[in-house]
Structure formats: structure tokens, C-alpha cells
Amino acid sequence: MTQKELSQQIKLKKSFLCVGLDIDLEKIPPHLLQEEDPMFAFAKAIIDTTHDLCVAYKPNTAFFEAYGVKGWQSLEKTIQYLNKNYPDHFTIADAKRGDIGNTSTRYAKAFFEDLNFDSVTIAPYMGKDSVEPFLEFEDKFAILLALTSNAGAFDFQTKTIDRLPLYQQVLKTTSQYKNSERLMYVVGATKAEYLQDIRKIVPDSFLLVPGVGAQGGSLEEVYKYGANDQVGLLVNSSRGIIYASQQEDFAEAARAKAMQMQVEMATLLRL
């Protein structure tokens, strides 16, 4: 998928919502545990009831990988289901990989070619030769961790290097990498005012924004400080949507929560 197509989907659906699939077997409705593949059954139900309200899905690979071979099978089924039934949705493998040269190339092939994800999240710590292998694939994106929404973000990301916080150095340095037009960035909503500075460095890049809602960020502020003329935002919600109910009505409850966010987004997009 191209960035232009993603922007078109956002305008069409009046939504820049990304639904995070952090599928925890201890949190999904107990009746699903009787299914042959509970993780996929849960993912499928969530996807089927929310697809018209969001433009992206983000399976968190850790939750799948935690179950070894079985988990990988569930992840494969989930991305195959998305690609087959909802090809207009942007898909994000939230894997937070980061390794050198040939290893990065392996990961890029696994996520982009074998699984056919549109994008994968990447850690910046190892620098250029850990990121560039992910940027060699046409219409595929690497989403780099810049400023995350957790408490530990203040350990290193906000510390100053050459008069700029590390996360801004990450934006500045990586936007000089080869094929950097295929980079997007993770920027936590808990510090929405930071988005102003971020937009000065990467005016055109899409930003994947976690931390709205549960972690305290305001959607209105994220839009105010973070949107560009192509919108340029994907706001992620995981637990707030997918665990809205742990009863048999979980899918409808997830839809209601997603709709609440989509309605708010539609209002912001009209401004």
C-alpha cells in the first residue's frame, strides 16, 4: 500500500484509527478458549466487527510468539485473513525488531514477503545498517520507534544529544537514510505537545500514535499538533477496544468503542 492510498482510506472512512491486536489468552472471553485456534477466532471476530471504522490493524507479534509454533500459526492465519478479506487495510507487524544487515534482511523478507505485512515496527538503537534493509521494499514501510508512550521513554529517548533530545536525533538522522520516504515513526500521545517539534523535522511522514485513552493522551491534541495535510496520523488503540467486554458480546462492545473513536476522528477531520 502507498502512503497516498492510506491517506485516501482515511478520508474515505473518516477515520485514522489503528486497532492493535494485543491478543492475550488470559484476557479474551473464556468461551473462545474452546475454539480450535482461540487467538485467531478472537482476531477474526474483532476484525469483522471493526473493519469499517478503522484503516489499520496492528498485531503485536509478542503475544503470538509467546505461544511458539502455535502462536505463529495464529499470526499467519490473522494476516492471511486480513490480506484476503480486507486488502485496503494497512497492516502493521508490531515486532520492534532491530538487528544488523543480513539479519534485518531476513526479518524484512519474513514480514514483507512471506507474511505480506505493509509495515513492521523497528527499534533505532543499532542505527543505519539495521534500518535500511527494511527500506528496500516498494510500498512497504518501517515504523521506527522515536518517542514511545511508556515510563521508560524518559530513560534515554528524551535525554539531550547535541542540543536535541535523542528521539529528535533519531528523526533527524534516520530521515537522511536511503529510501527514508518509506519510514514512519512511533510517537506516543502522552506527550502530544512534542508533536509540534516532531512535525518540524518530519513534516510528511506518517506517525503511529499509541497512548491515546488508556495511557492518558488526548485525541484532539494529537490531531491539533500532529496532523499534516495528508492527515499523516494513525492513532492506535489496543486494550481500550479489544477488551471492552470479556463476555459473549465482546465483538459488539469492541465495535462500540471503535465507533466512539471514529466519530471523534470524523469531527476532527471536518475542522
Added chain:
Amino acid sequence: MTQKELSQQIKLKKSFLCVGLDIDLEKIPPHLLQEEDPMFAFAKAIIDTTHDLCVAYKPNTAFFEAYGVKGWQSLEKTIQYLNKNYPDHFTIADAKRGDIGNTSTRYAKAFFEDLNFDSVTIAPYMGKDSVEPFLEFEDKFAILLALTSNAGAFDFQTKTIDRLPLYQQVLKTTSQYKNSERLMYVVGATKAEYLQDIRKIVPDSFLLVPGVGAQGGSLEEVYKYGANDQVGLLVNSSRGIIYASQQEDFAEAARAKAMQMQVEMATLLRL
């Protein structure tokens, strides 16, 4: 395994060698591709011929994950084989994970409990709450990326924050984390003289050192600047050992290369 047991193994075998299992189907001897599970067949042969010369094995999970479900099966078989046949070897899942709270906990359980690895490599970018979940498991270790041996290491790791390079800030900050005695650090051999400064910050931690040989680092210098009174070093070699030959004699060739390193290590340990 405890750090003390690891040190004992090093003294017993006169070796601080870690063999990296970066198993690339395009590089292993072609005759193995006829095996039912070529990755495991290769790993098993390398392990069986090198085990008495090394104290640790480090499967690089990317190479397995690149093959999806099949790759995970090969990884599971490899670690099960190690745990069953060579329980005195320290095992490292080179996964370079790094995510927040509940996701990190998932990964920690997957690698430490389900697969029973002794350790897993971790990226520091997300800070405290991405690292501490890995430190809650007794006799298990998180090996944090500090200073890697690739060219991109100079993009961020060596940049100065509060008068110290970022990688030293990582050492300093993380050594204050809860259960930090379960931390080890990746420090590339290509900058062996840096090890002096590193030892001032983490005198007692084990260091996992890649980049000797192929990437230009000197074993002698690594030992000179990096060893502590428990040795405290694991020097990794991957390609230099496992791809010593791509013919039918690959396992013997790998043994010869491993022995070359072990002999050099034995000499250093006598000093």
C-alpha cells in the same frame, strides 16, 4: 544457570567461546537441504562437533523466524536438543527484543519458560519498564545491547549525553534497575579499548562480545581490556565458525575453527 556456574565452565573448558547459530539456508552445505529439517540438522551437527570447545550457544532467532512456523519448529528442536544433551552450556536467544510491560513479560515467558533459554538479548531504547520484566526470573539473564559492532553503532550509541556516550549511559542507568545483577551486556570487539571504560561502570557483569575475527576485533585486546576476575566474557563467533566449509566436511571444519579460538583463549586464561 548462575553466573558462577558459567565462570566455572569457562575455567573447566579453558574457553569463553560462544558459537553463534546464524543458520542461513542459503549458506549451509547443499546436501543438508534434503534433510527433513535442514536448519536443525545443521545446528545439531555444529553443536555435536564443537560442544567441548565452547561454553555457550547463541541461536539468532531472526534466521529461524524468517521461515515462519517451520523455522520456529527448528528453533524449538535446537534449544530442546541443547537442554537435553548439553545442559551445562549457557544458551542465548539472540532475539533483540524490547517492548513495554506486559509484552516484555510475554517474551520473557516465551524464551525463559517455554523454550528454557538461559538468556535473551534485549534492546534498551524503551527503558526501564521494557527491561525489568526480563529480570524477574531466577538464574535467567537479559543481555542488553550497549555498544554493537556494526557501522550503525555510531549513529546513536556513541553520541554524548550528559558528558557520557549513550552506550555508557545505558550501562549506568540500567545497572540501577531492579535485579540488575541479572543483566549482561553486548559490547562489540571492534572497539576493544572502550572495554576499559565499560569495566569501570559494570565491573562484575558478563559481557557478550561479537565482532572478533570477521568484523576485525582482536581476541587478545578484548581479554586484556574486558576480562574481570571471573573472566566475565563470552566472545561470540558465528559465520567464522559455522560456515568454515560448505562441503560435507562442514562440521569438522567448524570444529577446527572453534578449536583455533579455544586454544588462543586457553593461552590468554593462563596469563
